[in-house]
Amino acid sequence: xxxxxxxxxxxxxxxxxxxxxxxFILRLGYQTFDIKREQLIGGDxxxxxxLSTQRAHxxxxxxxxxSPTTFPGEDRHRVINLDHGDPTMYERFWQQVGDKATVVxxxxxxISYFSDIGNLCWFLEPEFAKQLLRLHKIVxxxxxxxxxxxxxxxSTQLFQAVLYALARPGxxxxxxxxxxxxxxxxxxxITESLKSGLYKWEGDALSFSKEGQFIELVTSPNNPxxxxxxxxxxxxxxVLVHDFAYYWPQYTPITSPADYDIxxxxxxxxxxxxxxxxxxxxxxxxxxxxxxxxxxxxxxxxVSKDSQLRxxxxxxxxxxxxxSSRDTTESLFEFAYHLMVERWQNLRAAVKRSGMFSLPExxxxxxxxxxxxxxxxxxxxxxxxxxxxxDCESFLRSNKILTRSGTHFGVGPQYVRISLLDRxxxxxxxxxxxxxxxxxxxxxxxxx
Amino acid sequence: xxxxxxxxxxxxxxxxxxxxxxxFILRLGYQTFDIKREQLIGGDxxxxxxLSTQRAHxxxxxxxxxSPTTFPGEDRHRVINLDHGDPTMYERFWQQVGDKATVVxxxxxxISYFSDIGNLCWFLEPEFAKQLLRLHKIVxxxxxxxxxxxxxxxSTQLFQAVLYALARPGxxxxxxxxxxxxxxxxxxxITESLKSGLYKWEGDALSFSKEGQFIELVTSPNNPxxxxxxxxxxxxxxVLVHDFAYYWPQYTPITSPADYDIxxxxxxxxxxxxxxxxxxxxxxxxxxxxxxxxxxxxxxxxVSKDSQLRxxxxxxxxxxxxxSSRDTTESLFEFAYHLMVERWQNLRAAVKRSGMFSLPExxxxxxxxxxxxxxxxxxxxxxxxxxxxxDCESFLRSNKILTRSGTHFGVGPQYVRISLLDRxxxxxxxxxxxxxxxxxxxxxxxxx
Numbered sequence: 001x002x003x004x005x006x007x008x009x010x011x012x013x014x015x016x017x018x019x020x021x022x023x024f025i026l027r028l029g030y031q032t033f034d035i036k037r038e039q040l041i042g043g044d045x046x047x048x049x050x051l052s053t054q055r056a057h058x059x060x061x062x063x064x065x066x067s068p069t070t071f072p073g074e075d076r077h078r079v080i081n082l083d084h085g086d087p088t089m090y091e092r093f094w095q096q097v098g099d100k101a102t103v104v105x106x107x108x109x110x111i112s113y114f115s116d117i118g119n120l121c122w123f124l125e126p127e128f129a130k131q132l133l134r135l136h137k138i139v140x141x142x143x144x145x146x147x148x149x150x151x152x153x154x155s156t157q158l159f160q161a162v163l164y165a166l167a168r169p170g171x172x173x174x175x176x177x178x179x180x181x182x183x184x185x186x187x188x189x190i191t192e193s194l195k196s197g198l199y200k201w202e203g204d205a206l207s208f209s210k211e212g213q214f215i216e217l218v219t220s221p222n223n224p225x226x227x228x229x230x231x232x233x234x235x236x237x238x239v240l241v242h243d244f245a246y247y248w249p250q251y252t253p254i255t256s257p258a259d260y261d262i263x264x265x266x267x268x269x270x271x272x273x274x275x276x277x278x279x280x281x282x283x284x285x286x287x288x289x290x291x292x293x294x295x296x297x298x299x300x301x302x303v304s305k306d307s308q309l310r311x312x313x314x315x316x317x318x319x320x321x322x323x324s325s326r327d328t329t330e331s332l333f334e335f336a337y338h339l340m341v342e343r344w345q346n347l348r349a350a351v352k353r354s355g356m357f358s359l360p361e362x363x364x365x366x367x368x369x370x371x372x373x374x375x376x377x378x379x380x381x382x383x384x385x386x387x388x389x390x391d392c393e394s395f396l397r398s399n400k401i402l403t404r405s406g407t408h409f410g411v412g413p414q415y416v417r418i419s420l421l422d423r424x425x426x427x428x429x430x431x432x433x434x435x436x437x438x439x440x441x442x443x444x445x446x447x448x
Numbered sequence: 449x450x451x452x453x454x455x456x457x458x459x460x461x462x463x464x465x466x467x468x469x470x471x472f473i474l475r476l477g478y479q480t481f482d483i484k485r486e487q488l489i490g491g492d493x494x495x496x497x498x499l500s501t502q503r504a505h506x507x508x509x510x511x512x513x514x515s516p517t518t519f520p521g522e523d524r525h526r527v528i529n530l531d532h533g534d535p536t537m538y539e540r541f542w543q544q545v546g547d548k549a550t551v552v553x554x555x556x557x558x559i560s561y562f563s564d565i566g567n568l569c570w571f572l573e574p575e576f577a578k579q580l581l582r583l584h585k586i587v588x589x590x591x592x593x594x595x596x597x598x599x600x601x602x603s604t605q606l607f608q609a610v611l612y613a614l615a616r617p618g619x620x621x622x623x624x625x626x627x628x629x630x631x632x633x634x635x636x637x638i639t640e641s642l643k644s645g646l647y648k649w650e651g652d653a654l655s656f657s658k659e660g661q662f663i664e665l666v667t668s669p670n671n672p673x674x675x676x677x678x679x680x681x682x683x684x685x686x687v688l689v690h691d692f693a694y695y696w697p698q699y700t701p702i703t704s705p706a707d708y709d710i711x712x713x714x715x716x717x718x719x720x721x722x723x724x725x726x727x728x729x730x731x732x733x734x735x736x737x738x739x740x741x742x743x744x745x746x747x748x749x750x751v752s753k754d755s756q757l758r759x760x761x762x763x764x765x766x767x768x769x770x771x772s773s774r775d776t777t778e779s780l781f782e783f784a785y786h787l788m789v790e791r792w793q794n795l796r797a798a799v800k801r802s803g804m805f806s807l808p809e810x811x812x813x814x815x816x817x818x819x820x821x822x823x824x825x826x827x828x829x830x831x832x833x834x835x836x837x838x839d840c841e842s843f844l845r846s847n848k849i850l851t852r853s854g855t856h857f858g859v860g861p862q863y864v865r866i867s868l869l870d871r872x873x874x875x876x877x878x879x880x881x882x883x884x885x886x887x888x889x890x891x892x893x894x895x896x
Contacts, residue, residue, distance in 0.1 A: 094556035101555025108542035110723030153748040197643030275558030275753040298641050300601040304752035305723040
């Protein structure tokens with residue numbers, strides 16, 4: 001078996017990866033889909049710049065992201081897009097893992113719509129369900145007993161499934177949807193997108209006082225600021241939805257298994273596979289889970305089986321490595337933990353050196369998964385620009401750093417959210433640029 | 449290379465398929481997701497029956513669906529679920545194709561959200577786009593020049609993207625959505641599901657007379673009745689959306705390349721891979737395509753890359769076989785065409801023998817792809833029960849045949865839609881049961 005596998009690895013995989021790489025040639029690691037996209041690819045000049053940036057770094061993405069192949073002159077003009085949380089820092093880990101995480105799918109797979117008739121969520125692949133339960137058990141970040149699993153096309157689709165499930169169609173007034181500011185910028189955008197009569201975005205949970213039923217979204221650790229959170233609305237009639245996208249041991253200490261009625265997770269921030277579009281919900285109430293499944297039936301008649309099979313495989317590799325050794329580069333969580341330590345250290349040093357910015361401060365906690373006592377090191381930096389900078393996003397954009405303005409998160413323009421999950425060379429260059437912005441050369445940076 | 453591949457095929461694939469088969473054990477071929485699901489799995493008795501039916505037929509699904517392993521006594525009590533269009537008849541073809549259609553995906557694939565920065569549809573895999581253009585060119589069923597391709601999580605998601613793209617958020621009144629009855633049952637269900645203020649289902653296009661802007665959905669060949677269709681609303685202010693899910697040469701003669709502004713297609717009815725959840729739209733207008741992309745960003749931040757890579761591969765296999773020989777079992781279209789010929793012949797003979805039902809009659813046409821002159825042989829049978837049967841769906845259900853009532857398609861209960869894309873043994877048993885229903889034993893069948 002081993003000799004057969006090595007032949008397969010060395011030859012077939014090479015040929016097959018060549019074919020797959022065709023689709024990789026124009027792949028993007030610097031592009032936003034959400035807010036800034038038009039700015040970048042709208043104009044031909046900007047598009048050329050983005051493409052040339054990308055091509056210059058292709059070898060980085062397929063070999064090692066720690067050794068950029070760009071020349072210093074190029075770096076100076078490079079646009080660094082850290083607007084969205086594209087988790088490309090995980091590429092290097094999965095390249096190191098090699099063929100253990102490879103999936104082979106024959107042509108006769110994924111014919112039927114159905115995955116598991118016995119399950120309330122009939123489009124849930126049993127192997128995916130098995131592996132995610134195993135991973136939660138190992139990490140200890142969520143109670144999984146007596147829960148229904150609902151798989152979604154990312155946790156984005158599951159969020160909409162939750163809104164549909166919790167709304168009461170017979171009631172005249174739409175259910176209110178709130179979250180404490182700063183809140184994840186997609187919550188209002190999605191909730192308002194279809195002018196639904198079932199639910200309505202009502203903004204900041206801290207100032208919410210409307211009568212009637214409501215949904216409070218609790219993201220913990222929070223996107224964008226990284227703080228561990230609890231619900232804030234202090235009145236009856238509310239249903240809590242917990243978004244635990246970032247409750248993993250590379251970002252924050254796992255202090256206890258989360259135990260709530262509706263909990264959302266996403267593959268993109270767990271293993272880094274954003275392009276698979278896989279999320280899952282752990283749901284206590286059977287009727288709510290059923291209505292979530294109904295939404296996904298209506299919205300997309302289930303979820304890609306191929307991606308569920310791949311997700312099962314990467315979970316298995318992660319769990320296997322956790323069980324065999326926790327302190328080597330074999331472990332995804334160790335790899336990502338150490339990378340985040342380094343990035344936050346460098347970023348805090350740059351912020352200190354600059355004197356023009358500030359970052360959230362966190363209290364350390366004991367992580368029951370690793371046994372480590374450490375401070376949260378979130379996937380995003382929630383950066384505040386100090387005076388006289390008023391619009392932090394515009395200021396950084398003029399320094400060719402694309403971020404997302406605080407205004408999208410329900411707060412002021414002095415804040416921005418910056419992804420720290422990008423490839424090494426982008427993060428390094430960003431930190432370097434930031435550290436060179438000083439009070440004494442500020443107007444030069446503003447005028448650039 | 450060849451020897452390496454054969455070792456891979458014989459050993460690795462066997463081991464890997466064992467793993468994949470774990471998820472296959474409970475796979476369903478008899479279950480509806482849409483209307484009848486609760487009936488079947490709601491009660492424990494029904495669930496046991498469905499599961500035991502399924503287990504009894506597992507060997508069919510993994511070997512050949514033409515040799516059922518059930519005993520005659522079991523068949524008599526078996527529930528045959530032909531309510532939805534689960535295209536499991538294609539499994540046998542892809543099993544025959546073997547490893548040519550196998551896809552190998554390494555663990556470092558599908559990390560980034562992005563597939564193609566240069567493309568308006570930034571989550572479209574270039575290889576998928578290339579292969580679908582090639583297939584349309586070979587089959588000649590759609591004009592692809594000067595079109596934007598938008599990929600979706602099935603054409604179901606694309607339908608919603610179209611509604612979002614064509615709605616005008618600034619306008620007070622929602623845009624009307626209509627389709628000539630009998631129309632696809634999911635159109636009203638989806639359009640009404642979120643009580644959107646952007647669009648509103650207004651039912652049968654033939655009786656539509658409301659003022660203002662409207663969207664007319666034209667499904668051709670039509671789901672459920674199989675007829676080739678044109679738009680029917682005769683007034684200005686309308687935008688046509690063409691659903692060409694069934695405009696492929698196994699179902700209907702390809703008379704000319706379709707040439708419309710917005711055309712929807714789906715993998716599930718082309719190659720049979722419903723579980724991949726892949727559809728695509730060919731869109732003339734750039735602004736409409738952009739808004740469709742925006743919807744998919746908001747709804748699911750793109751579409752599974754893994755499934756797009758698999759779809760590209762199965763398209764390639766289909767196109768390759770078309771180019772090398774059109775008349776052997778190597779060709780998907782030939783395989784499916786001959787199966788549909790046989791199924792429609794048997795069904796028409798059974799309907800004739802019974803005397804209690806009727807089916808649509810079609811005019812033959814010249815298929816420019818195959819050069820054949822043939823009658824449409826749709827994916828669904830649109831069956832009418834003759835008097836004294838009033839509720840065709842209930843009547844067939846009492847004979848353990850699950851179908852979808854005409855009431856869901858905007859017409860009366862004397863009609864039902866029956867999937868003809870199921871596995872051979874289910875279709876054979878259904879046809880046999882139908883042929884045994886006669887006027888002289890009708891009350892026995894009604895009382896069962």
